[in-house]
Amino acid sequence: MNTTSLVRRCGVSAAAVVLGLVLSASAADAPKVITPGATFSHGAPPPSDAVVLFDGKELSAWNGPDGKPVGWKIENGYAEVHAGGIATKEEFGDIQLHIEWASPAVVVGKDQGRGNSGIYFQGRYEIQVLDSYENPTYPDGQAGAFYGNSAPLVNASRKPGEWQSYDIVFHAPKAGADGKVVPGSFTVIHNGALVQDHTPVKGDATTAAPAKGVVPKGSLHLQDHGNPVHYRNIWLRKLG
Numbered sequence: 127m128n129t130t131s132l133v134r135r136c137g138v139s140a141a142a143v144v145l146g147l148v149l150s151a152s153a154a155d156a157p158k159v160i161t162p163g164a165t166f167s168h169g170a171p172p173p174s175d176a177v178v179l180f181d182g183k184e185l186s187a188w189n190g191p192d193g194k195p196v197g198w199k200i201e202n203g204y205a206e207v208h209a210g211g212i213a214t215k216e217e218f219g220d221i222q223l224h225i226e227w228a229s230p231a232v233v234v235g236k237d238q239g240r241g242n243s244g245i246y247f248q249g250r251y252e253i254q255v256l257d258s259y260e261n262p263t264y265p266d267g268q269a270g271a272f273y274g275n276s277a278p279l280v281n282a283s284r285k286p287g288e289w290q291s292y293d294i295v296f297h298a299p300k301a302g303a304d305g306k307v308v309p310g311s312f313t314v315i316h317n318g319a320l321v322q323d324h325t326p327v328k329g330d331a332t333t334a335a336p337a338k339g340v341v342p343k344g345s346l347h348l349q350d351h352g353n354p355v356h357y358r359n360i361w362l363r364k365l366g
């Protein structure tokens with residue numbers, strides 16, 4: 127039944143209710159919202175075997191776009207996204223990553239235009255960074271999503287401007303001897319809540335990823351999506 131015949135049969139207000147139900151169908155798929163604890167791994171000091179990527183003072187472990195210097199502003203122990211994404215000089219395979227981020231305290235935009243950034247593992251597989259506090263979007267595009275692949279199990283977002291933590295175990299997909307890809311996985315804890323539980327990473331790069339193709343090692347990238355997201359306390363441990 128098209129909209130016109132629906133209105134004829136039901137009257138305008140009843141049709142609006144039906145259409146509203148249809149339009150809210152995607153919202154019904156939204157992960158359950160939970161309130162995370164006040165802190166989890168926030169401010170966690172790096173273990174002795176960690177590679178420290180950002181200690182709040184300088185970003186010498188990173189390159190800016192096309193290998194140029196990083197143009198991000200650093201102040202008060204954080205770095206603010208600005209003038210292009212950044213990539214680690216060192217390349218990594220399987221890792222355990224700790225990273226903290228905060229959406230802009232002053233809310234601008236909505237949906238994917240609000241506090242968007244992201245972490246590309248090996249420059250290929252994005253764990254989304256987004257202001258997902260009372261900001262509906264498609265579930266596999268919200269904070270904690272493996273972008274375009276897997277919605278978070280819950281929405282554990284904190285308010286705009288508040289520090290959030292990700293603790294992520296990434297196993298890279300690998301090229302098998304028979305030419306087939308052996309899937310890797312993401313396990314992600316957002317503010318103390320498990321949001322990706324050994325989610326398969328099959329080797330296809332996510333939308334807008336800087337690089338493609340299955341590789342043994344690749345750079346960790348932080349995305350500039352035009353929003354001044356803040357990052358602090360970034361370190362990782364190499365696995366295997």
Ligand code: MG
Pocket residue numbers: 242243244252254255349351
């Ligand atoms: Mg993003």
